Amino acid sequence: MTTRAAPIRRRATSYDVARSVGVAQSTVSRCFQDDSNISQATKDLVRDAALRLGYTPNALARSLITQRSNMIAVIVTRYTLRGNPDVIYAVGEALAASGKQLLLVPVEHDAPTIADLRVTLEYPLDGLISCVQIADIDLADIQVRGIPMVLFNRRSAGIPVDSVATRHFDAAGDIASRLHGAGHRRFLCMTGPADAPVSAARRDGFLGKLQELGVHDVQIIETDYSYDGGKAGFLAGLAPTALPDAVFCTNDQIAFGVMDAARFTLGLRIPDNVSVVGFDDVPEAGRPGYNLTTMQQDSVQMARLAVQLLLRRITAPEIAVENLQIAARFVARGSAQLAAK
Amino acid sequence: MTTRAAPIRRRATSYDVARSVGVAQSTVSRCFQDDSNISQATKDLVRDAALRLGYTPNALARSLITQRSNMIAVIVTRYTLRGNPDVIYAVGEALAASGKQLLLVPVEHDAPTIADLRVTLEYPLDGLISCVQIADIDLADIQVRGIPMVLFNRRSAGIPVDSVATRHFDAAGDIASRLHGAGHRRFLCMTGPADAPVSAARRDGFLGKLQELGVHDVQIIETDYSYDGGKAGFLAGLAPTALPDAVFCTNDQIAFGVMDAARFTLGLRIPDNVSVVGFDDVPEAGRPGYNLTTMQQDSVQMARLAVQLLLRRITAPEIAVENLQIAARFVARGSAQLAAK
DNA sequence: TTATAGCCCGCATTCGAATGCATTAAAAGC
DNA sequence: GCTTTTAATGCATTCGAATGCGGGCTATAA
Structure with a gap:
């Protein structure tokens, strides 16, 4: 048979x-x-x-008549997926619990134009979560279309949009204080691309606080927000004359690159020769190989909040805009000297 | 103003x-x-x-009349996202290039029932890519609905379905040969959950080859496919009497956990005291902190192939089923002794 | 000037399900 | 036993765009 x-x-x-x-x-x-x-x-x-x-x-036919597609678009870059895979999973889980479908929209750069989203916007979306930067003019365009929206880890200065974000600025300032308080004076700041707002906020918070403390000449090296970028940037951009006391990296991946460059290429010891601090607290940060001192942002919790905000706005479009600011938590591990010298 | x-x-x-x-x-x-x-x-x-x-x-109204939704569902677990974030991105990119939208379906376990997919299947999908195991009976159900489908990194024994997969079995056998050839005799195999078919294929390939070579008593420790699982499993399950010569881990994450447990908890040296081999070649594997000897599977390329197969089947439903088998490439780094003893 | 072809465009219908309103049947009230 | 209320079902329309077919208009040929 x-x-x-x-x-x-x-x-x-x-x-x-x-x-x-x-x-x-x-x-x-x-x-x-x-x-x-x-x-x-x-x-x-x-x-x-x-x-x-x-x-x-047939969900499509139903959507047509009910004017509700049950689809939520989530806009991400390659780096969103790499850096925060759990965020996407958490968002998907939370959406599924509400019977919503997740339309994943990958974009090339962290600042897509509305044209990149054109095809997606042809769907009558119930809502949209953006993990990438969107220009104010495009935000306005989306709002005019009546699509509820939440920004993840960024916010708009000009347009009132719900958002959930880490207190990047304050947290980075906190790091600056701690490093300065421990006696560090020669600083290096390793950033992501200048147009990545998350990195920019962290950089500005760090530099701003140092300014306050009287430190004005801080070297800055721009990378692509990755391990390789951090490693190469550190080796290439390092002022050969004077090694910095402390390196602040706007995310953990960069910090890992810096640490490996410092330890394995330059033969330095961390934190004895140089202190390194990251941001995010990804799982690798806590492993013995890096043991990275960093700022923890609870992105899974933030993801849930983002979905919550979005669902709330879908059911009640008129309520006041909310910009949730989530404090980050300093995690002292072994990659930075923090006791006063 | x-x-x-x-x-x-x-x-x-x-x-x-x-x-x-x-x-x-x-x-x-x-x-x-x-x-x-x-x-x-x-x-x-x-x-x-x-x-x-x-x-x-309105894309929805159009879909209703054209009988083509332009939506492709991609089914993933938390581990798919964590372990291969670039796969999802590559799939999304390839789909976008063909004007398709990516409906991301997160499921809890690597063996969802059709009920978990019910809501998604109410949409008239143009196609489906599964990165998780689906029972044959459910595969048949999906096929009867006429939904073109491709399995990623797994295949079905009973149902003819297109698939793209690494030659897990052969590659793991290759690892076994190399370790055995280098003189290793006491083996430990660290696996993912028994119901995860990728892990099972790699385990079977490894054990099968060792059988051939006359090694029958191989210790096996089952973990949850993660760093923490690998670390804890290694420490808890290790036979206290005899340390293995060589540990094969069915993915790199487990291998990292094993390495850290061995080096930092047990104070062993790798590869002097014990050889460790992983599978996947994720970016971290090549970094100096691990320098892991492993099998490389080019998942981005596989992702593109999966999309290609799917699009082909959408336009030509009648062509013969294809099960692409992609050879993995052995990457010799520093975590395993491979020269003959 | 008339026949003929070709190009544009409009009409009407279709996709599949949801829903207000009308209708029928059953149940309740006196 | 007859009226009134209530519950269950059917009818017809609607959502927004795509498309086969037919008609009108222009251009070319006879």
Whole structure:
């Protein structure tokens, strides 16, 4: 006896089901809704037939009439996925719990134009979460379309949009204070691309606090926010005359690159010869190989909050805009000298 | 002068545009298709009006009539995202290049039931890529619905489905040969969960080859496919009497955990006291902190192939099923003694 | 001038499900 | 037993765009 693949059948519609049990299409429709007036008897009958015919309501047709697609677009870059894979998972989980689908929109750079999103915006989205920077003019465009939106880890100065973000500026300032307090005076700041707002906020917070403390000449090296970038940038850009006391990296990946360059290429010891501090507290940071002193941002929690904000705005479009600011937590490990010298 | 938010307007439809220029709705529709017979004059007129009214074709309505949603579901677990974030990005990129949207479906375990996918399957998907295991009966169900499908890094024994997968079995056997050839005799195999088919294939390939070579008693420790799992599993499960010569881990994350446990907790030296080999060649493997000897699977390339297979099947449903087997490449680094003793 | 072809465009229908309103049947009230 | 209320179902329309077919208009040929 050979098993033969079942033939592909045309997808059954509510009409097919209706015909097969001798009721109206509207009756079938009502059997798949929770609150409708349907006798248990016909409900059983219809659902039974539906099962037999392999009928499933067509989400697209439903969306068309209900004006609700149940789709949430999430805009990310390659680095969002690499740096915070758990964020995407957490967002997906939270959305699924509310019956929403996650439309993942990968964009090349952390500042897409509206053209990059054109195809996606042709769908009547229920909402949108952006993990990348969007220009104010495009934010306005999206808002005019009536699409509820939440910004993740960034906010807009000009346009009122809900957002959830770490207190990058304050947290980076805190790092500056601690390093300065420990006696460090020659600083190096390793940043991501200048147009990446998260990195920029962290850099500005760090430099701002140092200014306050009277330190004005801080070397800055711009990288691409990656391990390789951090490593190469550190080796190439390092002023050969004077090694810095302390290096602040705007994310952990850069810090790992710097640490490996310092230890394995230059033969330095950390934190004896140089202190390194990162930002994010990704899992690797806590492992013995790096043992990185860093700032912890609870991105999974932030992801849940973002979804929560979005769902709230979908159901209540008129409520006041909220810009949640999440404090980061300093995690002292072994990569930086922090006791006063 | 205060800037005031533009009011939310109802989304313009093709009828709105038609009315505003005095043509029929069908004409508007044709102006947004490539091959239709429309004079350049009216096309310009209509597109101009569309721009003015903020009209965009409604992808949902279009899908309903064209029977093509342009949506591809990609099913992943938390570990897919963590271990291969670039895969998802590459898939998204390849799909976007073909005008498809990526519907990300996160599932809890690497063996979801059809019920976990119910909501997603209500959409008339153009196709589906599964990075998780799906039971044959459910695969059949999906095929009956006529949804083109590709399995990523796994295949089905019973159901003919396109797939792209690493030659896990052969590659793991290769590792076994090399370790055995170098004189190792006491082996430990650290695996992921038993129901994760990728891990199982790698384990079986490893054990199978050792059997051939006359090694029958290989210790096996099952973990959850993570760094922490590898570390804890190694420390807890290790036979206290005899340290293994060589440890094969079914992925790099486990290997990192094992290495850190061995070096930092047990004070062992790698590869002098014990050899460790991983699988995947994630970026961290090549960094000096681990310098892990491993098997490289080019998952980005595989992702592109998966999309290619899927698109091909969408346009030509009748062609023969293809099970692409991608050879892995052995990457000798410093975590394993490989010269014959 | 008339026949003929070709190009544009409009009309009407279609995709599949949801829903207001009308209708029928059953239950309750007197 | 007849009216009134209530519950269950059907009818018809709607969401927004795509498309086959037919008609009108222009251009070319006879």
